[in-house]
Amino acid sequence: MSSESNSRVPIVSGNWKMNHNHFDAIQFVQKLSYLLTKDDYNNVEITIHPPFTDIRSVQTLIDVDEVRIGLGAQHCHWEEKGAFTGEVSASFLTKLNVRYVICGHSERRELFGQTDEDVNRLIVSIVKAGMTPILCVGETLTERETGRTTAKVMGQVSAALQGRTPEQVSQMVIAYEPIWAIGTGRTATAGDAQAVVGAIRSQILESFGERAAMNIRLQYGGSVKASNIAEIMSQPDIDGVLVGGASLDPAEFARIIQFRLR
Ligand code: 13P
Numbered sequence: 001m002s003s004e005s006n007s008r009v010p011i012v013s014g015n016w017k018m019n020h021n022h023f024d025a026i027q028f029v030q031k032l033s034y035l036l037t038k039d040d041y042n043n044v045e046i047t048i049h050p051p052f053t054d055i056r057s058v059q060t061l062i063d064v065d066e067v068r069i070g071l072g073a074q075h076c077h078w079e080e081k082g083a084f085t086g087e088v089s090a091s092f093l094t095k096l097n098v099r100y101v102i103c104g105h106s107e108r109r110e111l112f113g114q115t116d117e118d119v120n121r122l123i124v125s126i127v128k129a130g131m132t133p134i135l136c137v138g139e140t141l142t143e144r145e146t147g148r149t150t151a152k153v154m155g156q157v158s159a160a161l162q163g164r165t166p167e168q169v170s171q172m173v174i175a176y177e178p179i180w181a182i183g184t185g186r187t188a189t190a191g192d193a194q195a196v197v198g199a200i201r202s203q204i205l206e207s208f209g210e211r212a213a214m215n216i217r218l219q220y221g222g223s224v225k226a227s228n229i230a231e232i233m234s235q236p237d238i239d240g241v242l243v244g245g246a247s248l249d250p251a252e253f254a255r256i257i258q259f260r261l262r
Helices: 022-035 038-043 052-065 090-094 106-112 116-128 141-145 149-161 166-170 190-208 210-215 229-233 250-257
Strands: 011-015 045-049 070-073 100-103 132-137 173-176 217-221 240-243
Touching (some): 166 190, 190 229
Parallel strands (some): 011 240, 070 100, 132 173, 217 240
């Protein structure tokens, strides 16, 4: 499915993973905000996803300096509170003005055993807490090479969104992140990324109707850099990017945000 004309605001997100302590985070936000113009903020929604320990510092800076960057988290637990050593609940994040939470990232799925059911529960808790989930989906290299990309990705999307209303889905973000492209320097061709992202939009149309399909924002992630952003963003169904490594450097991240000038 392709949507030639749409009013979706592009969304560029930086997933820092386990990088930058809270001192680094403060410097990053100061440097980034210095590099961005009013036009950048007007044209693109920007989110950053620092580690938990940075969030309070970044929140304070964003609030005091009125920086128009959306604060995001990389993870949370679906329970409200309780005996879950090491975890943080969605409502704790809302108290810090966190507005976006990444869920179902391939690193959480592969390294920490997160299942499709877990991701479904997480989305319920993130939405209930009033935040926007950024749902990650994507195939391994073997799955791609054996023609199972669509089946894998569509399966992840349908499991994660089961039980959601069209209204909830329309406000979500889904990031297509082929696992073989994450941190490898290998990027899906813009055409290949568009094919999968377009198929996700078609699936949303079928399951949740036209309004949800037209409004949900779909990102691509996997070795996105300033040098390949323009081509990726030129695809009709790609509304933004989820950036790992290249989001750690304020100058490079600013150039990605300014993709329209490229
Ligand atoms: P890289 O941009 O480092 O490939 O990471 C992508 C990613 O996993 C973002 O969530």
